[in-house]
Amino acid sequence: MQSKYKIRLLRANLITAAIVLALWTYTAQPVAALALWLSAGWLLVTALLLDFSHRRSKGLSWQMLTGVLLLSLIAAAPERHSFLIWAWPAMFMLPQNRWVATFNAFAALLSWLLIAPLLTLPEGLLLLAALITLGVLSSAKACQLIDINGSVRKRLRLIPGFNLWPSGQLLRDLSREQTRSEREAIYAELLIIQVKRHQLWSSAQKLCNLTHSFEHVYRLDNQTLAALMLSNNSKEATHRRTLLCAGLPEKQHTYHQPLMDIELSGLSVEALVQLPPQQREDKDD
Template sequence: MQSKYKIRLLRANLLAAAVALALWTPATPPAAALVLWLSVGWLFITALILDFSHRHSRGLPWQIVPGALLLGLIASAPERHSILIWAWAAMLMLPQNNWVAAFNLSATLISFVMVAPLLDGPAFILLICSLLVLGLLALSRAQQLIDMNGSIRQRLRLIPGLNLWAGEQLLRDISREQTRCEREGVHAELFILHIKRHQLWPTAQKLCELTYDFENVYRLSSTTLVTLILARSPKEASQRRSLLLADLPDNITSEHLELIDIEPATLSVCEISKLPAERVRETI
């Protein structure tokens, strides 16, 4: 099925922007040329490795790089690159964390100050008004994208074909599994894994492959995975945990909690992720 996210079109746009900046380098002052080539390199590399996924976090530190490069281009040669001030509207349209948006807004104001001496009064007022309107529209669009991506991440089944579910599904499953364990005399545990953010999706996929079809895996946060382990006895459950950890990255930390000890009616997804830590503190 053809991707509806237009990755090829976005990649083509990034490459076109890289070519345009490269053609801008002749007769450019050395400082401005350096920033231009850094920008060309960043656009080119980004276009090559670009891949859409709603799983990518909008708070990653690399999001500050394009804003810093854009500010550097304007600061290095305002008289040559003043037209790039319009690119700030596109920067503000990207889904981003609050601190990245604050940086981009501050950089936009700094760009205004550097470009102001090159414009007369009416032109500067028109520029401010136009960019203010475009900036508000861009921030509104960014918020829509953030809300949309958030709703995507909260889908119950996160990866088609795998038993990977959102944390909200865990709240529904706990009551059902508690009833079944009491009825059938099965031992059940929540096996909670704390991982690095960049390891979340590979580890989740691996965990889905290692667990049985009737044992779901749940994503509680960007650094926490949970699976329901069903076994005949606590000893067998302990052996299952050891086997799972042996096939997962070494830097993962884990905790477990017997399912019978949980009161699902009074818990949220966030509280479930904190249960093991609280339990450890109580036993110290």
């Protein structure tokens, strides 16, 4: 999985860039050296913590940190780091929230204002026009990536190596599993679990480990998980459910329902997330 998505190659590029920036500090002025060391450190930490996951948010603050570091490098020594201004168009190729894109646009303009005194008027205007053109093209590419990633996430596992799927997949699987359980006389039930927001992803991995490889786990929202569990009978399902919930965080709310009792007509993810109070099982030790 890592090779397929070129994570190792990306990590190697980040480490190489960190080394280059670190070597660059030997001939830099103190202020510029500080900015270079901060940038090198950020690249190195990013490379070490890098992993492939579909659950990365496009609005994380690290994107603004990247712009701050780039702007600080140019501001520390415009005459020395002026060529770094060409990195700004690449920044707009990243899917990002509107406020991050606005910040990057103002930072890129400020970078140009710092470099413009070093150029003649025609050169400065030509540089500005080139930056705007490349920025617009990069933003258009980012919009395409957002659309592509949105469609890909609907049919890919959320965490590589784990049988965790998005909520839309559950609605598609319910009908198929109902037909299969009826045809093969298998007891199937839908188990819904609500945990605290910060426990969602760790709970999802535990849930995937505790279920069989042919059973799917789904993320319904930021606090809710669901699992389609297959057993020989209801007694076995109850025993499995007890063991499964014991392996999850202590504070949780669960709800289970036989798959054959679920009315699929008009069913939505929002309806599944609303646990029926009269049937909810609380675990709060």
